[in-house]
Structures are given as C-alpha cells and as structure tokens.
Amino acid sequence: MDDEAVAVADAPEDRAAPAEPAAEAPAELPGNRYIDRELSWLAFNGRVLDLAQDDSLPLLERTNFLAIFASNLDEFFMVRVAGLKRRILTGLAVPTNVGTPPKAVLADINAAAHVMQIQHAETFQRHLRPLLEEQGIRIVDVDDLAEDERGRLAEVFSTQIFPVLMPLAVDPAHPFPYISGLSLNLAVRVRHPKSGHIDFARLKIPAGLLPRFVQTGPQNGPTATFVLLEDLIAHHLSELFPGMEVLEHHVFRLTRNEDVEVEEDETENLLQALEKELLRRRFGPPIRLEITEDMDARTLDLLTTELGIGEDEVYRLPGPLDLGGLFELNKLDRPALHYPTAVPATAPAFTPGEPNEKPDLLAAIREGDVLVHHPYESFATSVQAFLEQAAADPDVLAIKQTLYRTSGDSPIVEALIDAAEAGKQVLALVEIKARFDEQNNIDWARKLERAGVHVVYGLVGLKTHCKLALVVRREADGRLKNYCHVGTGNYNPKTSRIYEDLGLFTSDDHVARDLVRLFNQLSGYAIEKKFRRLLVAPLHLRRGLLKRINAERMHAEAGRPARIRIKVNSMVDESIIDALYRASQAGVEVQVWVRGICSLKPGEPGLSDNIVVRSILGRYLEHSRIFSFLNDGDPVTYIGSADMMHRNLDRRVEALVRLKRPEHLAELDALFDAAMSDATASWHLDEVGIWTRHAKGPDGEPLTDLQASVQQALSSRRRPTR
Structure with missing residues (x-):
C-alpha cells in the first residue's frame, strides 16, 4: 500500500483545525525525553505485585494477583526478552528508545527481574501462605500430614499420577533430554547400591495434565489442605527408581523463546506456514532458568552447561516455583475471600420495556447510537445478543466480523455458524497470528469454514486487530440497512467478564459505509483512501x-x-x-x-x-x-x-x-x-x-x-x- 496516496479525511461536520503556521520549525526537544519501554513494562508488573501485597484486598484475590504477576512475567520473557536476545545474537539489535545499548538493556532487565521475582516469592512464602493457613487453606509438605492423609495421597499417586510419569536417565546411553518451555521438572540424583555410581535423571512434573495443588480431603469443607504436585511426586521417588538410592532432588523450570516469526509470502498458505512455525516454537532457545534455592552447585552446573544458560539468566528463588499455579486456589468456594459478586447489568437501551418482552437490539440501534461499557454492562445481552439476533433474523442478508481472540466454545462463533447454515452470507476475518492463541484460532477458523462461512486471514504483513461487526438487513420498505459494532475488546465472552472495554452500536450511514469499505479492503483488493467516522x-x-x-x-x-x-x-x-x-x-x-x-x-x-x-x-x-x-x-x-x-x-x-x-x-x-x-x-x-x-x-x-x-x-x- 502506498502510504503517500492516502489522505487523512475528517468528517465534513468536524470543526476545521486551525491552519498550520507556515514558517517556524518546531523547537528541538531534549534527547533524554523517554522512559525505557522494557523497564516500564517491569514497573507495570510491579504494580500488579503491589496489589498482591495490599492487605485491604480479599485474600484469594491477592493470591490471584501473584498468579497474574507470574503469568505476565513468563510472557515478557518468552517474547520481549527472547526477541531482544535473538536480535543481539544476530547482530540486528539497535539501541532502545532511550539510547541504551541492547546488551546493557538485557542486563538491566535481568537485574530488575531478579529483584522482583524474589519479592514475588517472598510475598507468597512470608505473607500470603501464613494468612491462607489462618483461613483454613493449608499448603503443606507430605511429611506434615497425618498417617491416614498420607495413605489417601499414596493411593492418588499410585492410581492417577504414577502411570503418567516418565523418568529420563542421563548417561552415555541416554543424552540430556529436551526440556520444554515453562515445564516444571525434578532434577534427581540416584546412587547404585552396589557400584556406588551416581547418576542424574530428569522427571517432568505433569502440571498441565494434573492439578498443581493436590487436595487431601473433601473439596468443599470449612478447611482445605493441599500438597504441591511436585512435592507429592518427590515423596514417592523411590517408587520411580526402585533398587536405587535417591540422594537428592531439586525443582527447576525453564523458559524458552516462544515468540512466533512467520515469514509471510503472498504465494504461501499462511495457515500451513503458521502451523510449521508453531511446531518450531517448542524448540526455541532457553532464556531463563528458575531453580529452588537449595539446588547444589553440581546439579546447577549440569543444567546450565546442557541448556546453554548464562549465570545472569539463572533465578534462584525461595519457595515453590511457578506461582502461576495459584490460579487454582482462586476457584475455592470461599466467598468471604473473594471480591463481592458483581452481576453485569443490561445496557438500558437494550432492556425491554416490559418484563416478559423480548429485546429487539436492532430496533434499539435504529433509534440511536448505543455505547456499552463491559464488564459493568453485559456482553451476553449486548454483543452476543446482537449477533445471535442477526443470525436468527430472516431479513438479515449478511454478517461480517473480525475475530482476533475468542473462547473455544464461543457463542459468537456458533452464531456465525448458525447464520451461514441459514443461508446468509457470512464473512469472518480471523487473525490466526494472535500471539499464543494461534492454534486455537486455526482450529475454529476451520470449524467456520466447514459450516460455509467465508474465512479470510487479513493482509500480508499486517495483523488485523480491529474489533468490528457489520450486519446487513433488508428493512420493511425493501431498502438495505447496516448495523455496526466497533469495540475496544475482543469478541470473547470469557474475557469480557474481567476486561474493561467499550463498544459502540450504530446504524449511522457514515460508519456503515466506512465498515463496508474496510471489510472490502481486508477481504479483497481495495485500497481505501478515506473514511468518514473511522x-x-x-x-x-x-x-x-x-x-x-x-x-x-x-x-x-x-x-x-x-x-x-x-x-x-x-x-x-x-x-x-x-x-x-x-x-x-x-x-x-x-x-x-x-x-x-x-x-x-x-x-x-x-x-x-x-x-x-x-x-x-x-x-x-x-x-x-x-x-x-x-x-x-x-x-x-x-x-x-x-x-x-x-x-x-x-x-x-x-x-x-x-x-x-x-x-x-x-x-x-x-x-x-x-x-x-x-x-x-x-x-x-x-x-x-x-x-x-x-x-x-x-x-x-x-x-x-x-x-x-x-x-x-x-x-x-x-x-x-x-
């Protein structure tokens, strides 16, 4: 696209801006006028940690903020730090927005992240863990349990955990195994009782398949006692290495570069290119090694050597690793330890006049623009209902929508499928390059295609991030009318409950024409030169x-x-x-x-x-x-x-x-x-x-x-x- 050929056009009803003065050049601005973006991101995550440390918040919400901090930091390393490291290694890195050399930025990030991860771990160990125990939520070692509880857990281990474990030896016949990104692992040292030879083994904790917090008693009692999955497995290591003497074990966790780089080519099938890249993602280079503070030097040396990790990329932490697992505790049914229940209201314009009357969203939009504010106002009774009504309305001829992220069981996707199966023209512009949702988006893009939806993947070299929906309806007088939604958030019913977003519903002709032109540009070959309200x-x-x-x-x-x-x-x-x-x-x-x-x-x-x-x-x-x-x-x-x-x-x-x-x-x-x-x-x-x-x-x-x-x-x- 030729950027110079496109003029910015404001709607004619806008008040004209004053004419630019012709002569004077703008004054020079100082060189040190920006804040480093990477350190600013870390400061943002520090604000999340502030919330975990705020004793005025409900306790389980504080643990949830600890989990959010951990999840945020994982993504930061997998994408931002990994990208910076890759550019340094390839010689493509340039100074940051504040002029700092790339290697110095990486050192600053590692220094700041070390401090924050220690604070994060200590917040859990020293503050929240004792407070949880006061509320009857105990996270204990297996040895601290009563004999009958240990017996129940032994049965759980034998029937539900042991069969899926895969201990991998490391010796001349068994090379050091591949360690997947964000996996939790045990580094185990065992000794042969006769020869006295000491060997190393790696055991992956199946935290993605099994609960990270294993409950020892009833699910909904006044108290809840948990042991960490890795502790339960460690307690039974002798069963995994029978006849061997287990000398020691340590937990470690690796972060890899998991950003996806797709070389787009107009002749290449983007879907196939992305699927190949997703397979390569699993084997991205290591960028961070988290270990427990008790790990010995010999084990650490083996890990850093085999993984190619530098000393400044090792994070020695107190307490359990991967506190993202605390998301599980947030599911506990303890209302007093959560935020009060908040029920989204239906936007007033979409509220029927009579109690038993069925809302007509298209009629409400015809009366005038409607602005909704999620999650305070319901996504289900606005965006979702808008698309479901359009799918069921026999006078609706076409629906066009962009989809960047949505849930796997999305009623939005189902509405589009229903519309296509009812014979309507349906266009879904699916952004399959949405980071970490790529595979999910590929799956339901194919589901849409099977139902007869026209699925397109946007423009080469650009992600389609806009949030747009357009419904074309034949009115009673025979004329076509367009109903539009332009939002700030994804068409995702699940995240709409926790993401604050705005959305405008309108049947304004200027917006409608803008959306028609933009969809044509995204699905065809049009190069639009101006828009009226967009x-x-x-x-x-x-x-x-x-x-x-x-x-x-x-x-x-x-x-x-x-x-x-x-x-x-x-x-x-x-x-x-x-x-x-x-x-x-x-x-x-x-x-x-x-x-x-x-x-x-x-x-x-x-x-x-x-x-x-x-x-x-x-x-x-x-x-x-x-x-x-x-x-x-x-x-x-x-x-x-x-x-x-x-x-x-x-x-x-x-x-x-x-x-x-x-x-x-x-x-x-x-x-x-x-x-x-x-x-x-x-x-x-x-x-x-x-x-x-x-x-x-x-x-x-x-x-x-x-x-x-x-x-x-x-x-x-x-x-x-x-």
Whole structure:
C-alpha cells in the first residue's frame, strides 16, 4: 500500500483545525525525553505485585494477583526478552528508545527481574501462605500430614499420577533430554547400591495434565489442605527408581523463546506456514532458568552447561516455583475471600420495556447510537445478543466480523455458524497470528469454514486487530440497512467478564459505509483512501491523531480552550509522545491514563509541565482505548482497538470510531474526571519514571475505587425515554 496516496479525511461536520503556521520549525526537544519501554513494562508488573501485597484486598484475590504477576512475567520473557536476545545474537539489535545499548538493556532487565521475582516469592512464602493457613487453606509438605492423609495421597499417586510419569536417565546411553518451555521438572540424583555410581535423571512434573495443588480431603469443607504436585511426586521417588538410592532432588523450570516469526509470502498458505512455525516454537532457545534455592552447585552446573544458560539468566528463588499455579486456589468456594459478586447489568437501551418482552437490539440501534461499557454492562445481552439476533433474523442478508481472540466454545462463533447454515452470507476475518492463541484460532477458523462461512486471514504483513461487526438487513420498505459494532475488546465472552472495554452500536450511514469499505479492503483488493467516522491504521490513524494533537496545540497558542485526554494500555510511540510534549509546551492540559507501558515523562519542567499520567489496576483489566480532544468546545472523541505502539500504528489494522452523541461524550468525560481525581486510588508517574501508589487519603482512609464506583453507577442506570 502506498502510504503517500492516502489522505487523512475528517468528517465534513468536524470543526476545521486551525491552519498550520507556515514558517517556524518546531523547537528541538531534549534527547533524554523517554522512559525505557522494557523497564516500564517491569514497573507495570510491579504494580500488579503491589496489589498482591495490599492487605485491604480479599485474600484469594491477592493470591490471584501473584498468579497474574507470574503469568505476565513468563510472557515478557518468552517474547520481549527472547526477541531482544535473538536480535543481539544476530547482530540486528539497535539501541532502545532511550539510547541504551541492547546488551546493557538485557542486563538491566535481568537485574530488575531478579529483584522482583524474589519479592514475588517472598510475598507468597512470608505473607500470603501464613494468612491462607489462618483461613483454613493449608499448603503443606507430605511429611506434615497425618498417617491416614498420607495413605489417601499414596493411593492418588499410585492410581492417577504414577502411570503418567516418565523418568529420563542421563548417561552415555541416554543424552540430556529436551526440556520444554515453562515445564516444571525434578532434577534427581540416584546412587547404585552396589557400584556406588551416581547418576542424574530428569522427571517432568505433569502440571498441565494434573492439578498443581493436590487436595487431601473433601473439596468443599470449612478447611482445605493441599500438597504441591511436585512435592507429592518427590515423596514417592523411590517408587520411580526402585533398587536405587535417591540422594537428592531439586525443582527447576525453564523458559524458552516462544515468540512466533512467520515469514509471510503472498504465494504461501499462511495457515500451513503458521502451523510449521508453531511446531518450531517448542524448540526455541532457553532464556531463563528458575531453580529452588537449595539446588547444589553440581546439579546447577549440569543444567546450565546442557541448556546453554548464562549465570545472569539463572533465578534462584525461595519457595515453590511457578506461582502461576495459584490460579487454582482462586476457584475455592470461599466467598468471604473473594471480591463481592458483581452481576453485569443490561445496557438500558437494550432492556425491554416490559418484563416478559423480548429485546429487539436492532430496533434499539435504529433509534440511536448505543455505547456499552463491559464488564459493568453485559456482553451476553449486548454483543452476543446482537449477533445471535442477526443470525436468527430472516431479513438479515449478511454478517461480517473480525475475530482476533475468542473462547473455544464461543457463542459468537456458533452464531456465525448458525447464520451461514441459514443461508446468509457470512464473512469472518480471523487473525490466526494472535500471539499464543494461534492454534486455537486455526482450529475454529476451520470449524467456520466447514459450516460455509467465508474465512479470510487479513493482509500480508499486517495483523488485523480491529474489533468490528457489520450486519446487513433488508428493512420493511425493501431498502438495505447496516448495523455496526466497533469495540475496544475482543469478541470473547470469557474475557469480557474481567476486561474493561467499550463498544459502540450504530446504524449511522457514515460508519456503515466506512465498515463496508474496510471489510472490502481486508477481504479483497481495495485500497481505501478515506473514511468518514473511522481512523484506520496503518494508513490514517497516526496522522489523524497527530492532526488532532497539533490542533489542540494551536488552539492553546491562540488562547482558545484546549485539552487532550488519552486512555491506552501502552504509550510508546515517539511521534505521538513528541506531539504531546509540544502540546504541553504550548499550554495544553494533557491527561494520559495508561495501564501498562508508558515511555512518556510527565511533569518535567519546560517539557511536560502540563502532562499528568495515571494508572489504575484492580479487579478488572483496564483495556479500553479513548482519545478525546476539547477542540475549542466542540469535542472530538474516539474509541477503538489501538494502543500507541509502533506495532499498532504501523503493522496492524486498527480502527477508532468517533462518538457523536453528547451523552456518550459526557459519560467518558465523567469517567476521566474520576480517574484523574486525587480522591481516586491510582498510581502516579513522575518525570524520572517512578510510579507511586496513592491508595489512602491524608486521613488514612481508602481512596475511591474507580471500578467499584463505575459498577455501582452503571448498575443503577435506567432505560432512557426516547
């Protein structure tokens, strides 16, 4: 695609931005104006760890945050650290956004990650484990159990665990075995009783097949006692090595490079290329070795030599490895130790007028745009119901949808299948390169194809990340009408319960035409040059946002009202950040609400005096993206799928849609007002990249929990009168 051939076109009803001054070049910005993105990501995970250490939160939610921290860090190593290491080895690495040499960045990451993993392990061992025991949730060694409990576990081991174990010897006849990524393993040393010869064996813990926490008694009693699967196996090692003397055993865990690199070729079948790459993923090079603190030097030397792991890539940790297994404890039926139950409300516009009346979502959308806010408002009674109604409606002729991630048993997929089987034209644009969901997406893409759905895989070289659905219906007067959904989150019923997202339903003709053009571009050969209410990456989005940011700067320079509000998961793109700096220098109030990485430095004198950055983490994962510009009193606000990262702006198909209804603009303004308020609990970023948590006021009382207050406000909304 020719980027220069595509013009950014705002809707004609938008207030025109002031003309750019012709002469003056922008002032030079200082060289050290960014925060290192990798260290910023680690700081984000540090905020997750803060929540695990917060004694005001329910106990099992704190253990869940420990598990989230562990899962996040695994993915960071498998993708970010692995990619950096690969580029260093191939000589392709370049200095970071702050100019740090790649090897120095890797050293900084390892140093920071070592400290955080120790804190993480100690938080569990010293703080949460004793608190769990106080609540009757015990995690004990097998030797600490009563004789009858040990007997029951011996039976469990004999019948359910022993048959699937595969001890692998290492000797001249048996080479060192392949160690799969993220697998939990026992390194075992045994001695032959006659010869006295000492041998090494590796035993993989089947944690993916069996529960990591093995319960010793009834499932739903007032107390629950568990032993770790690896401890139970270690207790029975003599049965795995009969006749041998078991000298010692140690737990270790390996992380490998599991990022997928697919060389796309227009003549190659992308599905087949990706499947081959997924097979290669299992054999990616090692990048991190976690060991228990009691491992001896001889065993460690064997592992590092055989695995090719450097000393700075070894993480010696107290307590159990792989605390991602704590997700299992969150399933315990202990209501007092969880967040209070929250039931999503149905969006008022989609609530029937009478108790027994069946909702008609398409009729509601015809009356006017509908904005829904998940998980406070139900995904099932909005997005899912919209597609199910469309699939069942005999007057619906076609459905087009993008699918980036969804659950394996998704009712969204079933609705598309039902529509195709009913004879409707159905197009599903499936992004099979969605990281770590590739195999899942391949499976249900083929399921859709078997049902007669037209499945396409997007554009060569680009991931399709936008969240779009289009329903084409023949109305009573014979004319065709389009019903649209543009969202910030995936069409995934499971994650919709924990991801905070926004979605716009509309039958606006401008949005409909935009979606028709965009789907044609994604499934055919069209190169669309402009859109009316959408900003689309990689061609329009960055330039469209830069135009808006610069317009605010010029409003401020002319003495007119100016403000920028941006909510994203990540703020990394240098051109966007530099534009925000220049807006701040001109006097524009800039508010950035970011969940994860932020390379922007707020509050630096002369550079970003007027920029504040806040982060909110909690029960729900903040996932929506909002871009709001005051525009001299005629607000311009977009929502959509794009973060401010190079990959989103340059290597993905992303879409933002402009909101038009005044009540929707007011709702998002109120949300921002609350997020930026000093009365709301949040983390504040300073000019040197340090995040400080503000959870209590000067009187020591907890500050407002934004998510809880939004939940309460939206649950009490009533159906509007039209």
